Amino acid sequence: MSYTLDDFDYHLPPDRIAQVPLADRAASRLLVLRGGRISDATVRDLPDWLEPGDLLVFNDSRVIHARLFGHKPSGGRVEVLVERIVGEHELLAMVRASKTPRLGSVIELDGGIHASVLGRAGEFFHLRLHGGQDGSTALDLIERHGRLPLPPYITREADAVDESHYQTVYAREPGSVAAPTAGLHFDEALLAACRARGIGLAWVTLHVGAGTFQPVRCIDLDEHVMHREWWIVPQATVDAVAATRAGGGKVVAVGTTSLRALEAAAGSGELRAGSDETALFVRPGYRFRVIDALLTNFHLPRSTLMMLVSALGGMEHIRNAYRHAVETGYRFFSYGDAMLIDPRAGD
Secondary structure (H helix, E strand, O other), X not given: OOOEHHHHOOOXXXXXXXXXXXXXXXXXXXXXXXXXXXXXXXXXXXXXXXXXXXXXXXXXXXXXXXXXXXXXXXXXXXXXXXXXXOOOOEEEEEEEEOOOOOOOOEEEEOOOEEEEEEEEEOOEEEEEEEOOOOOOOHHHHHHHHOEOOOOOOOOOOOOHHHHHHOOOOOOOEEEEOOOOHHHHHOOHHHHHHHHHOOOEEEEEEEEOOHHHHOOOOOOEHHHOOOOOEEEEEOHHXXXXXXXXXXXXXXXXXXXXXXXXXXXXXXXXXXXXXXEEEEOOOOOOOOOOOOOOEEEEEOOOOOOHHHHHHHHHHOXXXXXXXXXXXXXXXXXXXXOOOEEEEEXXXXX
C-alpha cells in the first residue's frame, strides 16, 4: 500500500509537549504495544516486559555543545548550529544570519573562535574553526564555548538541569547535536535491574544530526531525501545479537537511532561490524533485518520517525496507541514518556 505524508499526521495539544525532564528518569510512563494490545506501565517496569535472554541495544553517543553565537564582520548577529564534525578542525553547520555568509568569509564567534566559510553541502555550511594558540580541535572549541542545544519544540533556553538530563547516563562518544532520547529514561538502577533479570546490554554509536528535526516537505514520500548520520557498530554488539538469536531472545533497540545503526549495518543482509554514514529511510513496507522490538519516545506528527514506528508496529496499531497516549495524558517528545513496541508478542 502506498502512503503519503498526510497518513502520518495526528492531533497533539501543545500542552502534551514535555518542556522539562522528570527528576527521576525511570518514573516516566511507558505505553506497551504488544501485538496490537495496549497496556500502561512505567519505565521502571521495563524489565518485567522483557524476558531473560533478550538484548537491549543502546546508542552511547554524547550530546555536544553544538550552539555557537557570534557576528559577521558587518556586525550582524549569527547563530551556528553544528550538524556534525567532519575533521579535526572542520564541521558542517546550519548558519542563521540576516544574510547568507559568502564563501571565504569569516564569522567571529563568542570565545574568540573564527569560523571560515569553506563552502556549502546542501543546506549546511562547511566551516573551519580556529581559536586560541593551544591547538584546540573543533570539538574542543565547541565544548568550551558552545551551548547545549535543545529541540525547537522546547520553548526555553537550556539550563544546568539540561546539562545532566539531556544526556544519557552511559553517554561516551561525543558527536550528537540531539539526545538519543529513549535512553534518557535509564538510570544506573534500571540498567542493574535489566542485568539482574538476565537481559543483555550492548552498544552502538550513531551521532544524531540537526537534520533529525527537519520537516518532511514532500507529500509523495518517494521524493523525500533523508539526512545522513554517522554510525559505528562494534564486533561485540554483532556477537551479542548473534548469541541472542541463537538463544531465542529478542533484539530490542533503545531508540530509533540504535535501530537505524543496526539496520544500516545489516544493509548487505547480514549484520556486520563497521562504521559508515546512513541515510536509511524506514517506512511501512520496510523489512527489518536485525531488531524485533523498539523502546522509543513519542514522535512529531508527519515526521520520518512516525513512519519508522508505523513500519514496525503497524499503521493502525500505532494510530490507536498515539490516540490512547493523547487521551490519557502521556507526555510527548524528547523529555516525554516512552513506548515499547513489540509487534510479534504472542506469536
